[in-house]
Amino acid sequence: MTPKTDSRLLGTWQSDRESTLAEWRFPKRITPARRAKFRDIFGHLQVTYTRTRIRGFLREYRFVQRFELLGVDSESVVIRYEDLLVHGTWPLIHIHFVGRDRYWISQGANREWFRRVDSDGSGKGRSETKPAT
Numbered sequence: 001m002t003p004k005t006d007s008r009l010l011g012t013w014q015s016d017r018e019s020t021l022a023e024w025r026f027p028k029r030i031t032p033a034r035r036a037k038f039r040d041i042f043g044h045l046q047v048t049y050t051r052t053r054i055r056g057f058l059r060e061y062r063f064v065q066r067f068e069l070l071g072v073d074s075e076s077v078v079i080r081y082e083d084l085l086v087h088g089t090w091p092l093i094h095i096h097f098v099g100r101d102r103y104w105i106s107q108g109a110n111r112e113w114f115r116r117v118d119s120d121g122s123g124k125g126r127s128e129t130k131p132a133t
Helices: 017-023 032-039
Strands: 011-015 045-049 053-058 061-072 076-081 092-097 102-107 110-116
Antiparallel strands (some): 053 061, 061 076, 092 102
């Protein structure tokens, strides 16, 4: 039986621009100007997971959405969340943990990294584990 929550997920997480862009592969056809604009997307999203909600901040945009834990294993969790932009849909997301303070999610053929944010807002987690290469 799947538990209702996983303590690894609970808390506040910040998009990790440096780690994400270090391994991001852009299509060859993208112009330098579009590449620069795209690179600026990362590092701004902050999400907080509670037992039943995701609260997010992306610059001026704020959101709160319900989620459910569907599965867990030793390295990851799978959740489904209420997509507020596409009413009535509940997409799945597979969250892969690297230590207690980092995780990544798939973004097409790439992945976006997140790091746990301490309560003081420093952005430093309990450990400084870097992503595996």
